[in-house]
Amino acid sequence: MKLHTSANNHAPPQFQSWGGYPRLNADLVALNWAGDFPLRHSPENSMLPVGMGRSYGDSCLLDGGTLLGARGLDRLIHFNPETGLLRCEAGVSLAEILDFAVPRGWFLPVTPGTKFVTVGGAIANDIHGKNHHVAGTFGCHVPRFELVRSDATRMVCSPSENPEWFHATIGGLGLTGLIPWAEVQLRPIVSRKMDYRATKFRDLKEFLDLSQASSGVEYTVAWIDCVSSGRNFTRGIFMQGHHASQPESLTPSPEPRLSVPVMMPAALLNHYTVAAFNSLYYHRQLTREKTASLDFEPFFYPLDSILHWNRIYGRDGLLQFQCVLPTMEDTRGITRILRAITDSGLASFLAVIKVFGNLPSPGMMSFPRPGITLALDFPVRREVTFALLDKLAATTLDYGGSMYPAKDARMTAAQFQAFYPQWQQFSNYIDPAFNSAFWQRVTNHE
Amino acid sequence: MNNSESFPQSTLVLGATSAIAMAVMRRMAPQRTRFFLVARSHAKLEAVRQDLLTRGAASVEILVADLDDTAFHPTILDKATRALGNIQLALIAHGVLGDQQQAQDDYSAAEAILRTNFLSAVSLITILANSFEAQRAGTLAVISSVAGDRGRKSNYVYGASKGALNIFLDGVRNRIDRSGVQVLTIRPGFVATPMTAHLPQGRLFATPDVVANGIVRAIQKRSDNVYVPGFWAFIMFVIRSIPEAIFKKMNL
Numbered sequence: 001m002k003l004h005t006s007a008n009n010h011a012p013p014q015f016q017s018w019g020g021y022p023r024l025n026a027d028l029v030a031l032n033w034a035g036d037f038p039l040r041h042s043p044e045n046s047m048l049p050v051g052m053g054r055s056y057g058d059s060c061l062l063d064g065g066t067l068l069g070a071r072g073l074d075r076l077i078h079f080n081p082e083t084g085l086l087r088c089e090a091g092v093s094l095a096e097i098l099d100f101a102v103p104r105g106w107f108l109p110v111t112p113g114t115k116f117v118t119v120g121g122a123i124a125n126d127i128h129g130k131n132h133h134v135a136g137t138f139g140c141h142v143p144r145f146e147l148v149r150s151d152a153t154r155m156v157c158s159p160s161e162n163p164e165w166f167h168a169t170i171g172g173l174g175l176t177g178l179i180p181w182a183e184v185q186l187r188p189i190v191s192r193k194m195d196y197r198a199t200k201f202r203d204l205k206e207f208l209d210l211s212q213a214s215s216g217v218e219y220t221v222a223w224i225d226c227v228s229s230g231r232n233f234t235r236g237i238f239m240q241g242h243h244a245s246q247p248e249s250l251t252p253s254p255e256p257r258l259s260v261p262v263m264m265p266a267a268l269l270n271h272y273t274v275a276a277f278n279s280l281y282y283h284r285q286l287t288r289e290k291t292a293s294l295d296f297e298p299f300f301y302p303l304d305s306i307l308h309w310n311r312i313y314g315r316d317g318l319l320q321f322q323c324v325l326p327t328m329e330d331t332r333g334i335t336r337i338l339r340a341i342t343d344s345g346l347a348s349f350l351a352v353i354k355v356f357g358n359l360p361s362p363g364m365m366s367f368p369r370p371g372i373t374l375a376l377d378f379p380v381r382r383e384v385t386f387a388l389l390d391k392l393a394a395t396t397l398d399y400g401g402s403m404y405p406a407k408d409a410r411m412t413a414a415q416f417q418a419f420y421p422q423w424q425q426f427s428n429y430i431d432p433a434f435n436s437a438f439w440q441r442v443t444n445h446e
Numbered sequence: 447m448n449n450s451e452s453f454p455q456s457t458l459v460l461g462a463t464s465a466i467a468m469a470v471m472r473r474m475a476p477q478r479t480r481f482f483l484v485a486r487s488h489a490k491l492e493a494v495r496q497d498l499l500t501r502g503a504a505s506v507e508i509l510v511a512d513l514d515d516t517a518f519h520p521t522i523l524d525k526a527t528r529a530l531g532n533i534q535l536a537l538i539a540h541g542v543l544g545d546q547q548q549a550q551d552d553y554s555a556a557e558a559i560l561r562t563n564f565l566s567a568v569s570l571i572t573i574l575a576n577s578f579e580a581q582r583a584g585t586l587a588v589i590s591s592v593a594g595d596r597g598r599k600s601n602y603v604y605g606a607s608k609g610a611l612n613i614f615l616d617g618v619r620n621r622i623d624r625s626g627v628q629v630l631t632i633r634p635g636f637v638a639t640p641m642t643a644h645l646p647q648g649r650l651f652a653t654p655d656v657v658a659n660g661i662v663r664a665i666q667k668r669s670d671n672v673y674v675p676g677f678w679a680f681i682m683f684v685i686r687s688i689p690e691a692i693f694k695k696m697n698l
Contacts, residue, residue: 032465035489075497089493100501 020317051118090120133357171363266314333399461540
């Protein structure tokens with residue numbers, strides 16, 4: 001029995017993105033049932049559906065207006081144990097899908113580095129994972145979903161039904177309407193285990209050689225040192241893995257135990273601690289190559305075992321940067337970006353680099369495309385961090401790359417419109433009552 | 447749930463679309479449980495039904511009813527018995543929080559809270575307790591609240607409805623204990639709805655999942671009373687221990 005959720009807070013609760021920057025106020029209305037939407041709204045009041053708020057920047061925020069908290073739409077609707085096709089409400093989290101599917105011998109077709117995102121959020125950002133080079137984006141595995149507009153129009157969308165709405169909504173940043181339910185095509189597994197291999201590389205060239213040599217391996221990703229310069233510049237560890245083929249018991253995952261209970265002082269995360277971490281991480285593995293049999297949890301979600309890890313960045317929060325640069329042969333662009341990051345001394349230990357494959361995304365506005373993608377966090381040190389991010393965005397643009405809206409709070413309208421020249425065509429599909437802080441920023445509204 | 451053998455396989459849930467009831471049922475569904483669900487909204491019941499069937503429930507029948515209508519209660523039990531055979535677990539989960547201000551200004555608002563939280567529960571418990579006593583088996587689990595442990599100015603009408611319910615359940619338990627029927631009074635503390643789970647909240651808030659775990663454990667252990675989460679037993683012990691001379695001046 002719910003007693004009261006706001007016994008002593010009169011101010012509206014603030015919904016924060018995972019990065020904690022920026023902080024914007026909007027009302028949060030909980031949707032607990034598919035029938036709760038559409039709701040009555042005043043025309044000047046914008047809406048935006050949100051899931052678990054794991055987008056880093058402002059794509060899941062509104063400045064004023066009403067956030068539609070869709071996490072309560074968390075019911076399963078149907079599962080076909082023969083084909084692995086799951087239909088569920090869009091607020092179901094990937095963690096909940098794993099809890100349900102793994103004991104039945106099924107796994108997510110694509111997963112990001114956290115399982116604490118909703119199906120709706122995975123579609124809206126057309127998320128990608130370590131298997132992008134062989135499986136494409138999440139949207140490639142969503143055969144159908146329903147879209148409800150603020151005027152109560154309902155559409156079932158698939159490549160053959162309302163296809164233009166299907167393509168606009170995948171990667172559509174939640175702006176095309178609310179997704180009450182979706183279908184996800186799961187993939188079979190026979191074990192929780194992953195056959196894992198970690199290989200040290202000394203520089204970018206070795207990373208690219210490893211990527212090429214492992215293009216047939218299902219999951220590949222690399223940690224890259226963005227702190228060390230000189231002969232350690234762009235060293236890292238290349239990780240590859242695939243689901244074990246030896247059948248083993250498919251038990252559900254344990255609950256996460258660790259949590260960062262309070263905000264840490266941001267000063268704890270400085271150049272020295274981060275450099276020490278990177279050095280330790282690199283040298284922890286003594287041999288050039290290491291193989292192991294690993295549970296899928298630490299393989300896919302190393303940070304999910306520590307709840308609220310974003311608190312190590314302190315109250316000012318963190319900013320993510322993720323770009324993709326199209327060329328594999330010419331590494332000048334990615335080298336310039338990595339050099340700028342290293343020189344700034346601002347990098348954190350969570351730097352990840354991967355080669356995207358060339359499977360086309362179904363989404364009109366999807367971020368992933370063939371090339372090299374780099375993602376990392378920066379603590380928000382105001383102007384210093386902003387100046388670096390602005391420089392990285394400019395370099396990305398110079399080299400014909402693109403940036404990921406789900407991880408951005410800084411790109412300019414001009415940059416966004418150059419990265420996504422199809423944005424005007426996309427805007428025809430935006431629900432007139434919907435908006436986001438991100439969209440406002442990158443389209444120069446008002 | 448480790449102990450699927452001893453866990454109830456046929457379950458009647460009244461107020462089946464409440465967040466706590468849904469979380470409890472999700473834990474039971476994989477044990478091939480058979481459900482009979484009662485709530486006011488057909489659309490919501492249908493969504494819950496599909497969820498439970500997908501998660502492994504052997505069967506789920508639904509019935510739309512307003513539980514304030516006590517005259518209909520015998521019919522509910524008839525239909526549930528026809529669907530389930532012997533009912534092994536009945537979970538009473540419906541209730542309203544109401545508005546304290548309105549309830550203290552206007553008796554009819556207070557009466558509505560008492561009717562839903564207390565009188566309709568009394569009617570259901572009477573029928574179910576007699577049926578369980580006759581079959582000499584069954585678990586009657588009723589969701590009450592920590593608010594029923596002591597009246598506070600911020601929600602004493604709701605608190606009174608739950609406090610009366612607690613005393614009624616004590617009496618029923620005492621009456622039918624010898625017939626092997628479990629009567630479980632469940633006192634949840636603050637429970638965050640799914641929607642507010644990611645918001646900064648007081649440390650006292652628990653998720654429906656945590657609360658449901660406590661309820662399932664209490665059913666398996668055949669407890670009489672349970673506070674969920676457990677730390678509320680301590681908080682309410684302290685609250686009940688404060689002398690009235692002091693308590694009446696407190697801002698609670």
